[in-house]
Amino acid sequence: MVAAYTWHPGTGRVVSRWPVPVAMAPDELLSTWLVRVALSQGTDPLVLASHLWPRWRVWTIDFDRGISDERISRLARDSGIEAGKLSMASLLPIASAIGLESGAASAIWHWILALGSRNRKRHGGLQYCSLCLATDAQPYFRLQWRLAWHTCCAVHHVGLRDRCCHCQLPIEPNRLCAFDTMSTCSTCKRDLRQGVMLPASKAALAFQERADRVVITGSGSYGVHQLQVKEWFHLARYFLMLLRCAARRQISCLGKCLAGLVPGSCYLRPPITGLGFEMLPTSERSSFLESVGVLMQAGPEQLRSAAVANSLKDTSLRQGWRSLPPCIDDIVREMPQLMRSRNARKNSDPAPVSRQTVLYKWARLQRKMRRIS
Ligand SMILES: [Zn+2]
Ligand SMILES: [Zn+2]
Structure with missing residues (x-):
């Protein structure tokens, strides 16, 4: 009987130059x-x-x-x-x-x-x-x-x-x-x-299994859009970025828009370390992925409606990203543009920032200093 596997089947018995040949188990790293x-x-x-x-x-x-x-x-x-x-x-x-x-x-x-x-x-x-x-x-x-x-x-x-x-x-x-x-x-x-293991988050597991299927089958969907693996993961990464931005600025139109689509997203807190997603602990990644999964399921029409209802400007959905997923770019182009006068920006006092933003910047600065020292 062939053992269950997702990524590779492993090997059967092997003949090697080592005294004890070691076969590779299914999915072994x-x-x-x-x-x-x-x-x-x-x-x-x-x-x-x-x-x-x-x-x-x-x-x-x-x-x-x-x-x-x-x-x-x-x-x-x-x-x-x-x-x-x-x-x-x-x-x-x-x-x-x-x-x-x-x-x-x-x-x-x-x-x-x-x-x-x-x-x-x-x-x-x-x-x-x-x-x-x-x-x-x-x-x-x-x-x-x-x-x-x-x-x-x-x-x-x-x-x-x-x-x-x-x-x-x-x-x-x-x-x-x-x-x-x-x-x-x-x-x-x-x-x-x-180790005592805690129950899995159902939403995070659902996202995980969906992402696995996308890699294995070579495609995934977002509303009516059929996406290749690379496009699907680019879109998931975009939502991840959007959720992290909203978590940093708790009271914002973007935060309200996302909370309308994913009620749990208003409880997301930015990682105190400010580290990249691939360096975050499992529990922090899990919380964000639960919300990414809901956003992916909601589809573009719901995102468009929520963006309009919350009067989002194009910059709120773009967040400085140059290369947006095409299905998101279509929505962003429909949003009103934020008009900003250069002089007004120069003369105005810097906007107050939240305690969370200060802690995040402080953690980043400390990491930079550790790297230098
Ligand atoms: Zn130990
Ligand atoms: Zn297990």
Whole structure:
């Protein structure tokens, strides 16, 4: 019987050059499979990697974002798994489906959780479900636990965790040692399978499953518009931006417009850190995605009506975005333009800003200073 999978089927039994051949489980994430290979041989991930690729510090980078053909060939030769199958376990196929160009050098890839690596230390970027790990014959990490639109386990209907359930530090399988198991926390050495899991948000899970379907089938919809994967995710990203803008300025026409469409959106608060979406904790992403899902379902006609009813100007819906999704651009062009006199702007006192905006700017400034120091 073939086990259920979403992204790749894994491999059957393999014949490899290693003393203990390690097959890849369905949907297993490439980098964490390599950690599992190391632990199965009774060695550290660091030692195995330096044997495979001398002089390449693989655990200091996010190599799930793709590795060179030469290096993947070396891995294929030793593991007994074809290079194509190894690549399917990386994030590249999904990233290119949603519109990222392969080899993109950007520090953050949209919709892929950022590891925030500093040497071998990480700030986050990997989620897990304790119940999945507890029911695995051999615990392993799934590819989808690196996707930013994933906040729930669709099997157990619980919210994912992005920190150790004991010490609350990030999940770093790359720092495990030879005698650990895959479900060990690399910092406190306690078992991640013992975490108490909270029920999943139904709305966030609905959005997650819808987004998965879009990637798998190659298209999605917004009202009567049929969108390609890349366009659908661009639209979801636009709504995400709009909701974050509205959350920063609690009392605004935009906020009222969105609250009319998504009643829960008036309770959204901007992340105190002001970090990009791919660096936010699971719980904060989940709250925003619930509202994005409702906006996507509402469709363009409801958005147009709500924008007109709240007398929105074009700038409120544009928020400085140069490249709007075409179905949104059509609506924005119908909105009245905001006329602003340059002199009036220059002479007027700066508008008072909310406490939340000040905290957000302060957090950003502190992060900048930490980077400089
Ligand atoms: Zn699970
Ligand atoms: Zn821990």
